[in-house]
Amino acid sequence: MMQLIWNGLIVGSFYALVALGYSMVYGIIKLLNFAHGDIYMLGAFVGFFTLSAFGISNETSIPLLLVILLLSMVTTGLIGVGIERVAYRPLRRSPRLAVLITAIGVSFTLEYGVRQIFGPNPEAFPVRLESTGVDLLGMRVTASQIVLVVIAAGLMLVLAHIVERTREGRAMRAIALDPQAAQLMGVNVNRVISTVFFIGSSLAGAAGVMAGAYYGSIDFLMGFVIGLKAFTAAVIGGIGNLYGAMLGGLLLGMLESFGSAWFGGEWRDVFAFAFLILFLTFKPTGLLGARVVERM
Amino acid sequence: MSALLEVTDLRLQFGGVKAVDGLSFEVREGEILAVIGPNGAGKTSAFNCISAFYLPTSGSVVFDGKHIVREAPRIWHRLRLVQLLQSFGFYRVLPSRVTKWGMARTFQNLRLFRELSVLDNVKTAMHANLREGFWSTLLHTPGYRRAEEACAREARGWLDFVGYEGDEHLYVTHLPYGEQRRVEIARALATSPKLLLLDEPAAGLNYNEKQSLIELIRKIRALGVAVVLIEHDMGLVMKLAERIVVLNYGKEIADGTPEQITSDPVVIEAYLGVDDEDHAVDEARLRTDSDAQLNDESGSRS
Amino acid sequence: MARRLDLALKHAPLRAPAPLFDRPRAARGVFDSQTGFMRALGGVAVLFLVALPFIDASRYTMSIAISALIYVMLCMGLNVVVGYAGLLDLGYIAFFAVGAYVSGIFTTVLGWPMWAALPATVLACIIAGIIIGAPTLRLRSDYLAIVTLGFGEIIRITANNLTITGGPSGIHGIPSWDFFGWSFEDGLTVFGLEFPERVVFYYFVAAVVIIVGVIGAGRLAKGKLGRAWKAVRDDEDAAEAMGINTYVAKISAYIIGAVWAGLAGQLMATHLSAISPNSFQFLYSALILMAVVLGGMGSTPGVIIGALFVSLAPELLRDFAEWRFLIFGVLLVVVMLFRPAGLWPATAILPWLKRDRPQPPPFTSATAAVPPSVLESPSGAPDADVREGGRG
Structure with missing residues (x-):
């Protein structure tokens, strides 16, 4: 029981990190960034590439992981900004369908671009976290798991601080409410949107590195399912709401962990997606989402 | 003549904002009624409630003997499931159904199929x-x-x-x-409507176009179709309307013939505020005010 | 005549006055009118379809031709959903899977002949369309995209996990079509010409189904239902205000799309005689979407071109097979950025007909309807009628 909760928490913190980017981008420009899951994958591959270039393999040091984490975050953040600049910005006034299709194209490009470079087979991630653990309250907890949860929690706290306390964060919230009015008030909308993409993508990149270190193997399609799951998490929490994304991620992690315990691991994804459909049917605004009055 | 549309004590609330606050009026068969009021007076919100696009908080709308606002049993209110049920189509009438009953509408910002x-x-x-x-x-x-x-x-x-x-x-x-x-x-x-709701049909039209619009609305009335129009252009309203309903802050403040409305002190106060400047100056300001509003609206949807 | 026309309308309280003047008859020639030209083009395409086995009946050609036809069918179905109704469906391949699996199970496990499985396939697809559409079509379009994607994954994983669907290895030995003891596998000899099984299948099933599918989808799009779909796509609220139940319109588009995909699935099951969950990955949903977007959403010729491109490109560019998906991804972005209406847009007018189209009327044409008495009073005069005058 406790073990299930703990496992759910670990997976859930990955989901939450990716869901945050989804939710932020959706909140600010109402775009489902379909390629977000692939940024997560890119994060893992950036870490893999850097470490391989230095000839490092099978390391277990936590400081090294942190360095790689930072590096991946910056890189994926910049890639995210680049994608926004090239593919999404020219279409900001287009119908939603067009932007969504573009996002699918970007997702394809990233996935199969990585496949061309690194090959279709899974790669072993060079930094592993040791799996020795202690028994605590009836659950098995490893040091690496604690490190992951702490890093995830730290990143979320930093994000919450940025959005709630800084000038930039205020601008983001303003644009989410009304981009035109924000622009009239002197907010540089393009720059703020770039910032949002940077932050969201770097969080996804961080999650990718952490997942690589946790599971030990990465492949070019690893972002697809987690992108879907993160979207589910964002919807459960209420899309556009940051705390909702965190809550939704953790909740989905738990649900999956219990769901696979009850129905069997092969039904895990079915369980999650069925839950998404049910949630959208009965409470499309999510747990913390505000009721949106559709203006005519 | 009998009433084609009866709106009784209509209320609509968005969070804390009372967009429509106890509005009552009726439209008789084959008449031209104008609904006027300052910007944000709740005219369009009322229109949206009547044509079933918005679900009003309370009140009743009866069109041609049929209820457009449906009451949900109290139990669903208590379980807070009303919105969910309404989103599935229970305890509400869809706008398409209202249209089939014979109420057609146009939109404030043109909404043709592009x-x-x-x-x-x-x-x-x-x-x-x-x-x-x-x-x-x-x-x-x-x-x-x-x-x-x-x-x-x-x-x-x-x-x-x-x-x-x-x-x-x-x-x-x-x-x-x-x-x-x-x-x-x-x-x-x-x-094929019996009642036509026109939401600011003259917005953004030039002088000639407005004149032909007046002709057109009279022709529509001649077919036996009742017309309700929301309009800022007082010239057009005075020329067309047989009755005028004035709204302010979601409430009806006056209802009567054009002559009664122009001389109603409450209406003048709502439009011009309560200072007693020269009347001519007021007139001029009324004109520029509504001009500014109009430009604002046509520019906001680009 | 007019009375008979009136019977075609339901009783409505208000009727339009008769048109003031007769419209000129539409041009009918092949090169003088858009429809005439498109019909001629369609006729040429059908002729080519029929003649193909006489040109080259090798196993390889027939196999490619059949899979290209299946792609065309899928794309026509998705075009109804995405192109006409404007609903982004990212799990479209799920309906293809439903069709393939239902026909596969009915013919192998229950031993039905293939033609008897046809109604079962259609029914299963209608039910699948309602199950997935009913709860989600109330949602905004972008939510719908992800939900359909999730649904596609659910179908694939379910097929992978159940025993009746054969698990990961799928269903084998699906029979071909047979009627009263004669099976397509026997081949056919007419007038001394011998048709092998693949050619007979190509002729009598694939080609006919696809021709019917393309023409049917095109006709539906032109009627009342099609106008309702396009109205919903352009402006949902306005469509609702015009008396169209948008929910019903959307779900009917969804069901039609599902049935088209299901028929394509049955065709594929008979063509390959084996199906497995791997043929129904998200990748293929994206490929079909790619074909529709590239060709032009809502445009029949465009969608056919897109389908042919997506299905034939890997055969023509063998050396680039590895790069295929990367190229498709980049192409999708590029098309959306620079030619969002596709290669052959739905609104395209044949270039030599363009100059015949009258220009939009000049802005002042409204003056004609103004009675002279009104024009006499100058704009800006102090009386109430024209006070708001020259505002325009």
Whole structure:
């Protein structure tokens, strides 16, 4: 029981990190960034590439992981900004369908671009976290798991601080409410949107590195399912709401962990997606989402 | 004459904002009624409630003997499931159903089907009146051909009626603004309404276009269709309306003939505030105010 | 005549006055009118389809031709959903899977002949369309995209996990079509010409189904239902205000799309005689979407071109097979950025007909309807009628 909760928490913190980017981008420009899951994958591959270039393999040091984490975050953040600049910005006034299709194209490009470079087979991630653990309250907890949860929690706290306390964060919230009015008030909308993409993508990149270190193997399609799951998490929490994304991620992690315990691991994804459909049917605004009055 | 539309104590609340606050009025068969009021007075919100796009917080709307606002049993209110049930189509009337009952509307910001031709825009509005089944469409039976022919003839009749003289195969986005307004009215008429709601039909029209709009609305009335219009252009309202309802802050503050309204002190106060400057100055300000509002609105949707 | 036309309309309280003038008859020639030209083009395409086995009846050609036809069918179905109704469906391949699996199970496990499985396939697809559409079509379009994607994954994983669907290895030995003891596998000899099984299948089933599918989808799009779909795509609220129940319109588009995909699935099951969950990955949903977007959403010729491109490109560019998906991804972005309406847009007018189209009427044409008495009073005069005058 406790073990299930703990496992759910670990997976859930990955989901939450990716869901945050989804939710932020959706909140600010109402775009489902379909390629977000692939940024997560890119994060893992950036870490893999850097470490391989230095000839490092099978390391277990936590400081090294942190360095790689930072590096991946910056890189994926910049890639995210680049994608926004090239593919999404020219279409900001287009119908939603067009932007969504573009996002699918970007997702394809990233996935199969990585496949061309690194090959279709899974790669072993060079930094592993040791799996020795202690028994605590009836659950098995490893040091690496604690490190992951702490890093995830730290990143979320930093994000919450940025959005709630800084000038930039205020601008983001303003644009989410009304981009035109924000622009009239002197907010540089393009720059703020770039910032949002940077932050969201770097969080996804961080999650990718952490997942690589946790599971030990990465492949070019690893972002697809987690992108879907993160979207589910964002919807459960209420899309556009940051705390909702965190809550939704953790909740989905738990649900999956219990769901696979009850129905069997092969039904895990079915369980999650069925839950998404049910949630959208009965409470499309999510747990913390505000009721949106559709203006005519 | 009997009442075609009865609105009683209509209330609509968005969070803490009372957009419509206890509005009551009635529309008789075949009359032209104008609803006026300063910006943000809740005119369009009331329209949206009447045509069932918004679900009002309380109140009743009866059109042609049929209730447009449905009461949900108290138990669902208590379980807070009303919104969910309404989103599934329970305890509410869909706008499409209201249209089938005979209430048509236009929108404040033109909302034509952009990727359809002028003719197809009008044909689309005849959806509910067309006998055309799935198999007959697939097989192009004589019945289908007849229905399409009748549909096209009817649509062209409406286009001629509103005085549209351009090519019917043009895409609506290629039309000038005034022509688009005409097509929108033709489209609303094609649903074969008993009551036509026009939301600011004169917004953004030039002088000549406004004059022909006045003619058109009179022609529509002559068909026996009641017309309710929201309008800022007082000249047009005074010329057309048989009765005027004035709203302010979601409440009705006056209801009467144009002569009664212009001399009503409450209305003047709502429009001009309570300072006693020279009357002529007030007039001038009324003009510039509504000008500014108008420009603002036409610019906001680009 | 007019009375018979009136019978085609339901009783409505208000009728339009008769049109003021007769419209000129539409041009009918092959090169003088858009429809005439498109019909001629369609006729040429059908002729080519029929003649193909006489040109080259090798196993390889027939196999490619059949899979290209299946792609065309899928794309026509998705075009109804995405192109006409404007609903982004990212799990479209799920309906393809439903069709393939239902026909596969009915013919192998229950031993039905293939033609008897046809109604079962159609029914299963209608039910699948309602199950997935009913709860989600109330949602906004972008939510719908992800939900359909999730649904596609659910179908694939379910097929992978159940025993009746054969698990990861799928279903084998699906029979071909047979009627009263004669099976397509026997081949056919007419007038001394011998048709092998693949050619007979190509002729009598694939080609006919696809021709019917393309023409049917095109006709539906032109009728009342099609106008309702396009109205919903362009402006949902306005469509609702025009008396169209948008929910019903959307779900009917969804069901039609599902049935088209299901028929394509049955065709594929008979063509390959084996199916497995791997043929129904998200990748293929995206490929079909790619074909529709590239060709032009809502445009029949465009969608056919897109389908042919997506299905034939890997055969023509063998050396680039590895790069295929990367190229498709980049192409999708590029098309959306620079030619969002596709290669052959739905609104395209044949270039030599363009100059015949009258220009939009001049802005002042409204003056004609103004009675002279009104024109006499100058704009800006102090009386109430024209006070708001020259505002325009």
